[in-house]
Amino acid sequence: MYRTSKVDSLKVDSSALSSVIQIGDSTSITAFTRAIAVQRQKELFYSNEGNFNSFPIFSFQLPIEPIVEPITIGSTSLHPLIQVGSIDISGVTSAAVLHIGSSCQFQGESRTLHIRQLEHTNGNSENNVE
């Protein structure tokens, strides 16, 4: 059922935060990442801040239905090769996967909370910030 993958050249500049570059077949990959992204108007960094437990997005249960329907898959490979000349990627990040080869099961989950903190001045009220 699974075909052979052939990639002549691969170039990846960076890979970070629970990402995977897999060359070759795999059975099961599970990738998970969670992040609190804080943007402040001033350059200010407190080393010990941010608690995943205090934000509901990180504990929210995903409504994923279990796969129960029986599916019979029949496949015929007339040409057992997937060929790619070149792959050029700038970045692979946050539980993302670059996979060359076949896999049985892949599961990925990413949760990001974005917070912006702006300085309060007279000309910077909530009405003129969209």
Add this chain to the structure above:
Amino acid sequence: MNFEVVNRELCVGSIRIIGVSSSSLLMVGDANSIQLTSLFDTPAESLIIGPFVPLTPGG
């Protein structure tokens, strides 16, 4: 359910991608089952205008 697949010749010249992120997948090959989820939240209360108070510590 019966699902019949016939794989014929598959040949790609070149792929150029800026970024693969937040639980996404670029795959050159076959797979049986793929399940990807990504949550991104910017709630109204996440725009804080005022003094730069640190977030809840710990974690």
